[in-house]
Amino acid sequence: MKARLASSTDPAPRLYTLLCALCLAACAGIQPALGADTAAEATLRQRDSAFDREIVQVSPGVYTAVGFSPANISMIVGSDGVVIVDTGLSVSQATEVAARFRAITDKPVKAIIYTHAHGDHTGGSGAFIGEEKPQIWALANFGSEYRPLAAAGLTIQRQRGTRQAGFELPARLRINNGVAPAMQAQREDAFVAEDVATAPTHTFVAGRKSIEVAGLQLDLVAAPGETDDQLYVWFERQRVLFAGDNYYRSFPNLYAIRGTPYRDVRAWADSLTLMLAEQPAAVVPGHTRPVIGGEAAQTALRQHRDAIRYVHDKTVEGMNLGLTPDQLVDYVQLPPDLADNADLGEYYGSVAFAVRSIFNGYLGWYDGNPTRLRPLSPAGEARRWSQALGGQDKLRQLATAALADGDAQWAAQLADQLLALDAADAGARELKADALTALARESVNAPARNYYLSVAQALREPGARDRHSR
Numbered sequence: 001m002k003a004r005l006a007s008s009t010d011p012a013p014r015l016y017t018l019l020c021a022l023c024l025a026a027c028a029g030i031q032p033a034l035g036a037d038t039a040a041e042a043t044l045r046q047r048d049s050a051f052d053r054e055i056v057q058v059s060p061g062v063y064t065a066v067g068f069s070p071a072n073i074s075m076i077v078g079s080d081g082v083v084i085v086d087t088g089l090s091v092s093q094a095t096e097v098a099a100r101f102r103a104i105t106d107k108p109v110k111a112i113i114y115t116h117a118h119g120d121h122t123g124g125s126g127a128f129i130g131e132e133k134p135q136i137w138a139l140a141n142f143g144s145e146y147r148p149l150a151a152a153g154l155t156i157q158r159q160r161g162t163r164q165a166g167f168e169l170p171a172r173l174r175i176n177n178g179v180a181p182a183m184q185a186q187r188e189d190a191f192v193a194e195d196v197a198t199a200p201t202h203t204f205v206a207g208r209k210s211i212e213v214a215g216l217q218l219d220l221v222a223a224p225g226e227t228d229d230q231l232y233v234w235f236e237r238q239r240v241l242f243a244g245d246n247y248y249r250s251f252p253n254l255y256a257i258r259g260t261p262y263r264d265v266r267a268w269a270d271s272l273t274l275m276l277a278e279q280p281a282a283v284v285p286g287h288t289r290p291v292i293g294g295e296a297a298q299t300a301l302r303q304h305r306d307a308i309r310y311v312h313d314k315t316v317e318g319m320n321l322g323l324t325p326d327q328l329v330d331y332v333q334l335p336p337d338l339a340d341n342a343d344l345g346e347y348y349g350s351v352a353f354a355v356r357s358i359f360n361g362y363l364g365w366y367d368g369n370p371t372r373l374r375p376l377s378p379a380g381e382a383r384r385w386s387q388a389l390g391g392q393d394k395l396r397q398l399a400t401a402a403l404a405d406g407d408a409q410w411a412a413q414l415a416d417q418l419l420a421l422d423a424a425d426a427g428a429r430e431l432k433a434d435a436l437t438a439l440a441r442e443s444v445n446a447p448a449r450n451y452y453l454s455v456a457q458a459l460r461e462p463g464a465r466d467r468h469s470r
């Protein structure tokens with residue numbers, strides 16, 4: 001019995017259906033083979049150990065399924081039932097987890113708690129809903145991140161989300177998603193995804209809500225951060241805290257390059273302070289392995305909070321000096337004690353992307369330099385550069401030389417000048433694709449890697465100029 005609770009204006013199920021359908025159609029062979037791993041690729045690949053498949057016993061009666069789905073799925077065992085915290089991306093993935101959980105206890109599911117509305121945390125609900133429908137808990141503003149985009153009729157974030165996740169890339173080019181395995185969707189996912197958004201039956205508006213279910217007392221605490229609808233679950237008896245996506249083992253994704261409304265990073269840091277005040281003995285992240293042990297758990301939360309605060313405060317300091325976003329990304333660097341923490345590596349979030357987002361979140365797009373108020377169009381600028389340099393062939397030579405010199409960013413920027421003059425320029429498209437591939441291979445940040453490689457693939461795709469070229 002699967003409830004169909006998503007409204008027709010709710011883009012999440014459709015988005016994931018689309019993404020899964022794209023996986024099924026994953027193009028083969030458009031990207032050339034890459035050869036041995038670069039240092040960045042090897043580093044990213046090593047992160048696989050943070051989400052190897054395992055049912056982790058976090059404490060007596062608390063289990064977390066890591067690596068079966070992009071997001072963790074947890075079970076808390078009570079006296080006459082169990083509570084599930086987050087349900088994974090798809091019913092097929094969650095069904096496997098449900099079977100593993102049933103091998104531990106066959107008590108019925110009395111409640112499901114969503115830490116937030118992202119599809120990778122809610123899509124597997126159907127696997128946990130039997131004859132007796134469980135309570136489904138969430139914050140009252142559940143889905144607040146994507147609702148404004150849907151209301152505006154915005155659709156481009158689907159393509160951007162696909163690129164960030166690397167869904168269109170062949171498996172051999174995908175390493176992982178920084179905090180989650182790179183999963184190819186199974187065929188059945190494309191069909192069940194339509195009805196995965198099993199809506200909350202119980203909500204609360206703000207603050208702390210204590211609930212009693214399955215003989216367990218749990219506190220649900222509003223914790224805006226990665227999304228405004230984020231909550232954490234505090235299981236005081238075992239001192240286990242379920243952090244949702246406000247904590248995982250990576251520099252946090254303070255800005256998602258697929259594009260979302262502004263993520264309030266100050267609120268995110270404050271939410272981590274709130275979690276720290278619980279003095280947990282274990283923290284279960286939304287992704288990656290649980291942190292078990294009071295000192296380790298609290299250190300992890302503290303360092304993440306400190307990293308977010310540092311990036312926020314340093315960005316504001318630079319903004320007050322009049323620095324533009326392009327300058328701020330050099331100005332704001334994590335201090336060594338935080339930069340050296342492997343669990344703050346930029347596998348998922350990026351400091352530079354966060355800095356730009358913070359600037360934009362406070363002041364909007366204008367960087368303060370009036371030259372940029374009404375800049376030349378890309379084609380207008382490219383025409384002038386081409387003339388100044390003595391023609392397009394010179395631009396092409398410079399781009400080719402930059403690529404050969406290992407200056408891939410400059411090569412990509414020069415290729416953009418050529419493409420601004422002629423988007424169908426096959427040589428420029430190939431040059432840009434090669435430059436983006438080189439940038440991908442030096443990126444330890446999985447979303448950026450996926451995005452570079454996805455656009456490189458699109459540039460090499462015959463006949464796809466209008467849809468894909470940038």
Ligand SMILES: [Zn+2]
Nearest residue numbers: 071120245286
């Ligand atoms: Zn997540």
